Amino acid sequence: MAQPRPFLTLYGQKLSWYSTKVRAYLLYKGIDFFEQSPTLIDYYWTIRRRCGDPAIPVVVTAQGEWLQDSSIIIERLEELHPQPAVLPASPLQRFVAQLIELWADEFWHVAAVHTRWSYPEQNYPLWEAEMGRGFAPGWPGFVQCGLSAIPKKMMLDYLPLMGIVKEQLPLIDRWLELQLDALDAHFATLPYLFGSRPSIADFALFGPLDGHIYRDVSSRGPLIDRRPNLHAWIQRLSVRKPQPWPGEFLADDRLPQTLGPLLRSIFDEMTPYLEGVLREVRVLLPTLKPGQRLPRTTKEIHFPYAGGSQFRMGLPYTLWMTQRTLDDLRRMPAADADRVGAAVTAMGGERLLALDIPRLRRVGLHAAPDTN
């Protein structure tokens, strides 16, 4: 792209989890944009050089600013387009919305990678076609298919490292059923997670739920179609400026009771996983040369999951994102931070609040020590 367009460009794909998150945000905010699938050169050369790692989504603003990482993209666009805000202003809702964003972005990996990649016959053809057409537009099908084999191999190599192995599949399916039932029950009472306005948490959850589970042939029918309230939420987030717009977050900093099961997973399942990543990162940090990033992945971590035990490699990036959420809490006025701390502790979040993360910065999809 030689000249920036006079409106925003989203490098993304329909079947891409995090592009789906950003697209839903743009549609809700009514921000004009053009979505472009990255070519092979965009992906492995331009995006890597401009942003740090070959990954989508990437946004190029009308002013020519390149942004990578869905959370950073939304944070920056909120500065440029503050109304209607997608982060609640009241402290407890604000913190919990960011926690759910973290959970959706980082803890749904096992489940939503499984639903796509464990079903080759149903799901791969669509994915290969979108990837290949984007990588080499206008080239013959066999070339497109050959090129999509590069990222496909990367994903397939990840499966055993994510604990997506035959023996674990019943547990992963059970986890999914529990979460989807809880979400369906929630959306029976409210249009979005915190009221009649979608928040950052809704957009984040929409990533795995629409970008993977709803769009994949193998999971749409059995997992989404038979949950009408969840289905309706997906429809609401799929259109430009869903009604009612802009909507409101619940008054008086109230948390809906129906978010209870999500918070249980955050405090009882994700937190032990984060503690495991932290242990591994503490081992890795002293081995780094000056200026070096942490490796993208760590050794295997075991954590509670749907009443059983799941394992996966850790992502140091996830700790950076956790730190970002805890930093926001620490920057609140003392009275607000104390009230949120007490409420989160009462809900079982003490260990999450106690995470003592060495200062990290984000470089592409990696974390690195923050020496400033």
Ligand SMILES: N[C@@H](CCC(=O)N[C@@H](CS)C(=O)NCC(=O)O)C(=O)O
């Ligand atoms: N934390 C990033 C994750 C982005 C991401 O993992 N994107 C996927 C596509 S949905 C990708 O390009 N992955 C390439 C890779 O993991 O190397 C975000 O929020 O944008």
